[in-house]
Amino acid sequence: MAVQTTARFEGIVMFRKDYRERDQLVKFFTREFGKKMFYIRGARKRGFKLAAAILPFTRGTYVGLIRENGLCYLNAEKKLIQFEQINQDIERNAYITYILNLIDSAFADNQSIPVWFDMAANALTMINEGFDPEIISHIFELQLLPVFGVQQEWQQCVICQRNDLPLDYSESSGGMLCQNHWHLDPQRSHLDRRTIFYLQRLSSIQLQKIRSIKVRNETKIRLKTLIDTIYQDEVGLNLKSKHFIDTMDSWN
Numbered sequence: 001m002a003v004q005t006t007a008r009f010e011g012i013v014m015f016r017k018d019y020r021e022r023d024q025l026v027k028f029f030t031r032e033f034g035k036k037m038f039y040i041r042g043a044r045k046r047g048f049k050l051a052a053a054i055l056p057f058t059r060g061t062y063v064g065l066i067r068e069n070g071l072c073y074l075n076a077e078k079k080l081i082q083f084e085q086i087n088q089d090i091e092r093n094a095y096i097t098y099i100l101n102l103i104d105s106a107f108a109d110n111q112s113i114p115v116w117f118d119m120a121a122n123a124l125t126m127i128n129e130g131f132d133p134e135i136i137s138h139i140f141e142l143q144l145l146p147v148f149g150v151q152q153e154w155q156q157c158v159i160c161q162r163n164d165l166p167l168d169y170s171e172s173s174g175g176m177l178c179q180n181h182w183h184l185d186p187q188r189s190h191l192d193r194r195t196i197f198y199l200q201r202l203s204s205i206q207l208q209k210i211r212s213i214k215v216r217n218e219t220k221i222r223l224k225t226l227i228d229t230i231y232q233d234e235v236g237l238n239l240k241s242k243h244f245i246d247t248m249d250s251w252n
Contacts, residue, residue, distance in 0.1 A: 003068040006075070009033060012120055013058045014100045018044065026054045026074075028062075029100065031117040035109045038064065039071040053077035057086055057096055059121060069110065083128040094248060095133035098241040099123055099140050105237060106147040122207040132213040134220060135202070137245075141227050142203040148235045154203045157181060167196050169226065171233065195222040 011028040014035070019025045024043035028036050042048055053060060053074070060080040065073040086092045103120060107113055123140070127133045145152055153175030156163040165178040170185040176196075182188060191199075198219060215223075231237050 005066055006063065007032065007066045008061065008063050008078070009066070010117070010121075011060060011062050012100070012117070012124065013054055013056050014104060015056060015097075016040075016043075016054060024054065025071075027104075028072075029103065029117060029120060031114050032112060033066055034111040034113055035104060035107065036066065036072045037109070038074050040074055050074060050077060052082070053080060055082065055087075057083055057093075057100075057124060059083075059124060083124055085128045085130070086124065091248065092127050092133050094241065094245050095137050096124060096127055098239065098245055099137055101239045101241045102137075102140055102144055102237075105239065106144050119207055126207065126210070131210070132215065134224070135213050135215055136207070138223055138227055139202045139205065139207065141231065142199070145230070145235070148237070150230065150234045152203075152230070154200050159184070166193065169196070169199070171229070189226060191222060191226070192219075194219050195226075198223060199226070 010031040012030075014027040014029050016024050016026040019039070022042055022044045024040045026038045026040050026043070028038055030036055040050070040054055043050070043054060052058070053062065058080055061078040062074060063076045063078065065075065083096075086096055100120065103116055107116070119140070123136050127136060142152075142154075151174065156176060157165070157167065157178035157180075158170075158173050158175040159181045160178060162178045162180070165180060167176040167178055168182060169175070169189040169191055170177045170187075171189070172185050172187065177185060177188060194216070198215060202223075231242075
């Protein structure tokens with residue numbers, strides 16, 4: 001017998017898709033219950049009373065019937081936050097879509113992950129306020145790697161654990177090599193110190209502690225190249241939202 005309860009919850013609308021003639025399936029990232037799919041009856045009808053509550057990327061407090069497994073049902077919204085700049089800007093929209101897709105891919109449904117909910121909520125606010133969405137997406141990419149089963153050592157040499165010598169990234173070694181051990185990987189990344197610095201910071205920093213983001217374009221290119229390589233070679237994740245961002249970059 002399926003367990004179900006009527007509950008108040010915090011949620012972020014991840015995506016929605018049309019279902020049947022007048023309905024929609026809406027996936028919420030909830031703080032209390034993890035990712036849940038909701039069946040919204042009549043969502044496509046004109047004048048639907050909860051239309052604003054199920055717009056993509058809306059954050060709010062909701063009341064609904066929560067099932068342990070299977071579809072849930074939305075009863076009411078109590079408080080909504082809309083992110084106008086994200087909704088109006090294709091770049092911000094693309095990066096938030098990608099971040100939520102990463103979370104959706106990394107975790108199973110129905111798994112409570114409040115730390116990641118709070119990170120996603122902070123990302124929405126920060127990107128809406130104008131923080132660099134690319135760098136914020138890199139924070140998620142780097143910090144989600146262990147969830148995908150890819151353990152990288154960013155802070156010290158994987159061989160001797162020293163962090164007082166110049167470091168460089170080695171894919172074959174699973175992290176950083178200090179200068180004394182560079183000879184172990186002739187194919188190491190040959191990253192500059194600035195890029196190493198940002199890899200170390202972004203892989204460990206808490207979003208809510210960031211007050212500003214200023215990263216040089218050349219450093220952003222190196223970060224993107226390395227992280228893309230890790231996701232292609234070691235995670236094996238290919239998301240349409242990431243492909244769209246890469247296509248969008250080519251416009252520039």
